[in-house]
Amino acid sequence: MIGYAAIFLALVTTGIAMFCYLNAHMASSTRRLAPRLSAGRDKGLFYYRLSALFIVFTALYLFYIILNNQFQFAYVFGYSSRDLSLVYKLSAFWAGQEGSFLLWALFHAGFGLLLARKKQPCAMAVYAGIQMMLLAILLAKSPFMMLLEPQMDGFGLNPLLKDPWMVVHPPVLFLGYAGLAVPFAYAMDGILTGRHKDWVSQALPWALFAWAALGAGIFLGGFWAYKVLGWGGYWGWDPVENSSLVPWLAAGALVHLLLLARVRLAAVRPASFAALFTFVLVMYGTFLTRSGMLSDFSTHSFSDEGVGGILASFVLITAASVLGILIIRWPRLPEGELYPAVKSREFFLAATAILFTAVGVIVLVGMSTPLVTMLLGNPQNVSTAFYNTTTLPLAAGLALLLAVGSLVSWGEDRTRLFARYWWIAGIGAIAMGLAAAGGIRQPVALVTAGLATAIVAASLAAVKNKKIGYGAGFTHIGLAITLIGILFSSLASQSVYVSLQQGESQEAFGSTFTYTGTRLDPEGQGFYQSFTLTGQANTVLEPYTKLNKEGRPAAHEPGIYRMPAADIYLAPAMHQEENPAKEVTLHKGEQKQEEALTIKFIRYGMGGSGVSGDVRVYALLEVTQDGNTEEARPELLSRNGQMIAAPLQVFGHYELSLTAVSMKDGTVTLGIRDLTAPPALPRVDVEISRKPLINLVWLGTIFITIGTIWSGVARRKLYRTEKETASLRPDAETRRLLT
Incomplete structure (x- = not known):
């Protein structure tokens, strides 16, 4: 009851915090209610901190019962055991649905404490609402359910999960999921309050952090699959894999739109849409993977454990709510042109966001196919060829945009790019020739390899000329290296x-x-x-x-x-x-020699089921060795729908087993084994x-993660500098008095 009580109290205090923040937001519309605004914010902060404390207590309590082998709890029994080492007991925390939701809520609460420092009641009210959904799921599917009878030991971790990379992979992935809720909250705040410039600057570092964390989680999962599963690859376009990839692609579009919105306020509209629906896609992917919908199409999917309906409701409520708010507030969002000319940094940012979105839509359609076809009565899944065929041209287009866009300046760029950077095109052409020599034959793949190499050269030149920052340069080079690694390791393998x-x-x-x-x-x-x-x-x-x-x-x-x-x-x-058995097939009346035995098939028949309920099919045989003859009746038993051979021995050391009977052909198949023969070598x-070049995949993903985090830190510092500079400027009333 301790765990249930902690979750319930966390839910209640989060609800109170949301109400207080909502009340404070309503009071912020007029200066006369300033005391009510301050009091609402203070109360909301108090109750939110209290809810975070209850969530931390819940997590610590779950870890406590896992460490202490309390197998009366169903979750501990299902995912832990006495022989598990400490590090794998830690991973047992998030091995199941209930624990992973608690880990998500824990990260969400931690990020909420940072968000609360901004004193933006609207954003906090939205963020607390998301937390209430997570806690409601935990209350319905709690890790503290008790078994009817206490057990002495647990079932333990799936052997596949006993790997150091799987200790790290899920927490990093959930850091990304939780982090994407912050831009969602900021976007809602901006839409409802009209503070568009503020929310764009505030959300950008968080979007970069969440993009880096979610990407790192996906990369770690791919490395684990390559290292552990033994099927030879790292990405199989599995629907569960895609459920994380789609939000990552959407976050990529969001980051580029936020960068554009800092320069062109008209980009606030698509940036708002991207911020809201990136998190909706996180929830939708969670629903697909944890509702049992994909259990017939993915080896990674959770079975239906009673949370599918709750998750579906939350996805529909969230999607309908944000779509309704967008429609109502759309006319009040900033308007204008997104870019001044095609040859401008603004155009390339918008085009890059569109391509990220296009790839995301394709993958979304593919991973949703089982759900849609299930509703139509004929469940099906798309093949990996669908993804490979449709995404490769878009990858080539994305590589072209990154190669050229890094060199283009803000505003209408009138420089002659080719005359200045012709050598980059030459490097790309040489790379295409090397790719062809390395075994790549597909034309689109060759173009992609050349463009990816051009990205590396263009990014280095752009960083040197201060057209892009070090973080963006690292990220672009990492993406290029990863693309080259993917092309070679898949097409030239x-x-x-x-x-x-x-x-x-x-x-x-x-x-x-x-x-x-x-x-x-x-x-x-x-x-x-x-x-x-x-x-x-x-x-x-x-x-x-x-x-x-x-x-x-x-x-x-x-x-x-x-x-x-x-x-x-x-x-x-x-x-x-x-020491495998040798097989021989005989027609009725036929005899053959095998293993120094002469075997003649006389007839077959069926025995009664008897008390045991087994149906027996037998073959009557005459077996001769060195002039001595024995009669043998090996049998096949039909038990619970399965055919089981009942072998017997002849001449002391030969084992005969009836493996198949064909009534149509009138034949029997026998297995013959000499038990005294020395075993063959294994x-x-x-x-x-x-x-x-598969190591380029891992190297590139490391570069992407480092570059994205680097960009996030730089944007955070830039936002603080801009805020401090703005605070030193006189407001409109002061400027009027001074003039």
């Missing part, structure tokens, strides 16, 4: 499939791979398959198979040999039996891949 017995070798990509056997994990949680790689270097790759509590394979981590130019990626597909099927 090569794979071969081999089957290796222990001690056997296989040539691939200029190296020799030798399978040397299997060794157990010292902790007993899995096993390693060892491969010696010789040729380019002498090293050992050891793909790792994690086992679940029942001892069955649950996750397969590949072996990766990293080189500057490419990764060698080794993913075992199957570990074959050491054999494993392996996919060996060479992924060129």
Whole structure:
């Protein structure tokens, strides 16, 4: 009851805070109510701080019961266990729906305390309303539900989640989700109060921070997928992956529109729309992934645990509310031209925002297809080819805008860009030739590779000439490097499939791979398959198979040999039996020899179900060895809809099993195994891949994150400087008296 009470008190105090801030906002419309405005703000701040305190207490209490193995709580039983290390007990906090919502609410409350320092009651009322939605979800789906019977140990973490990158990935992602609520609140404040310049300057650093955090979370998830899942890639256009990508793309459009709105007030209209619906897209993605709608289309999706209806209601209420407010207040928003000429920084910012939006719309349509087709009665999903085909031309267009736009000045730029920067075009052309030599053949991909290389050169020139800041330069170069890495690692990747017995070798990509056997994990949680790689270097790759509590394979981590130019990626597909049975198919009356046995198929028949309820199909056989004959009746049992072979032994050391019966053809298939034969050496099927320039993907994402945070810090400092400068200027009344 402690956890429930804390969540309930947090919800109540957040509601009181929202009411106080709303009252203060109403009082701000006239100076006569200034005392009421101040009192409302002070009360709102008090109750908001109190609600934040309750949320912090709730989080600490959940962490306490996880650390202390209190398995009477369903959440602790479902995601923790006694043998979990401390770091994975920490990740158990957000492993499930309830814990991840609590983590989101915790970050949201922390950002709200920073937002409250601005003393803007309208923004805080909106922000508190979002917090109430999160707390209502937590109250409906609480991490403090009790089991009917206390348990001695828990189920534990999914083996896939027992990875250091998954300790970091979800919190960083939720930092981005929570951060996008701040521009949402600022935009609502600006729309309702008319302080357009203020909200644009205030929201820009937050938008950059949220963009960086959400992007870093996506990048970490991609690296985890590449390192752990063993399917050879880092992005599969999975609907759950896309549910984070769409808000990131929308945030990219928002950042560029906010930059434009600082110069052209007419951009406040599209910036307001972007700020509001970027967060709506966060909520929509949350609904898709946590309502069970995508459970048949994504391995990452949560099952339906009773929150789908609540999430759908909140998405609809929020979207309808912000759309209604936009329609009502639209005529009062600033009007004018967005850009003075095509050859201007303003035009390129607007065009970049449009392309981010276009890619986001395509991905949104793709990830929403299962939901739409489900409502129409025929659930379907789009293929990865849909995304690859539609987004690649837009990526080329975005690269062109970034390459040229970085060099264009504010206002109508009359400089002869090509005459001054012709060498950048030359670098791009050379890069296209190198990309073709490196294995890329698609024309659009070649153009994209050339333009991405041009971005690097153009960004360096723009930073040197002080046309863009260091943060923007880092971000643009990072995006270019990432694009090049994606193109090469996907379009120029090569794979071969081999089957290796222990001690056997296989040539691939200029190296020799030798399978040397299997060794157990010292902790007993899995096993390693060892491969010696010789040729380019002498090293050992050891793909790792994690086992679940029942001892069955649950996750397969590949072996990766990293080189500057490419990764060698080794993913075992199957570990074959050491002493497999040999199969033989017989018609009625036919006889064959196998494993020193002569087997004749006499007839087949069916036995009664008996007390056990099993239906038995048998094959009557005559088995002869060295002149001695035995009769054998191996059986197939039908139990609970499954066919189970019941093997038997003949001549003491041969095992016969009936594996299939074809009534149509009149044949039976038998498995024959000599139990005294020495076991064959283990054999494993392996996919060996060479992924060129894949390290550019990780390097580029690091550059993007650093550059975006750098820009956010710079914008924050600039906003403070502008505010201090403005405070030193005389207001209109003082200027009138002085003149």
